[in-house]
Amino acid sequence: MFNLAVETAEDTDEVEWLYDLAFAPGRQALSSYQLREGVAPVSELCMAARDDLNVLAGAIRYWPVLIGDAGDKALLLGPVATHPTRHGEGLGAWLIGETLDTARDLGWSRVILVGDEPYYSRFGFTRAAAGGISFPPPTNPDRLLANSLTPGAFDGVSGQVRRAF
Numbered sequence: 001m002f003n004l005a006v007e008t009a010e011d012t013d014e015v016e017w018l019y020d021l022a023f024a025p026g027r028q029a030l031s032s033y034q035l036r037e038g039v040a041p042v043s044e045l046c047m048a049a050r051d052d053l054n055v056l057a058g059a060i061r062y063w064p065v066l067i068g069d070a071g072d073k074a075l076l077l078g079p080v081a082t083h084p085t086r087h088g089e090g091l092g093a094w095l096i097g098e099t100l101d102t103a104r105d106l107g108w109s110r111v112i113l114v115g116d117e118p119y120y121s122r123f124g125f126t127r128a129a130a131g132g133i134s135f136p137p138p139t140n141p142d143r144l145l146a147n148s149l150t151p152g153a154f155d156g157v158s159g160q161v162r163r164a165f
């Protein structure tokens with residue numbers, strides 16, 4: 001059983017340690033991190049999952065971004081990570097599912113991420129939905145995925161994903 005709560009300032013160091021553990025060194029050099037630089041995350045969607053002993057088992061964050069010249073608002077999902085000892089327990093899927101529901105409840109209609117479509121398609125993310133948008137390099141365009149939290153949210157949305165100010 002896991003307890004899910006909004007990430008607090010007290011969680012930050014431990015969450016960053018988890019992300020360092022889960023991802024390759026130099027993760028901050030990725031283009032997704034460039035979109036996050038100087039922008040506050042969407043705090044209501046940044047969650048920490050702890051087990052019954054209060055040990056951090058997983059974490060997820062979301063960031064606001066803009067798409068194209070029109071400045072269409074969207075969420076950038078990530079990073080999401082689970083502790084290696086918790087892999088295979090469904091914790092990552094639970095974090096994604098819970099926070100996507102919360103994002104919809106908060107009025108967000110669009111979410112993008114860079115990831116593997118076979119994994120993220122079960123949450124509604126597809127390459128097709130991201131067809132009109134592009135991500136800053138270096139990013140493999142086949143890994144840019146989008147999810148319409150409301151029907152048609154990506155209809156007519158096109159252009160480069162950029163940092164929200």
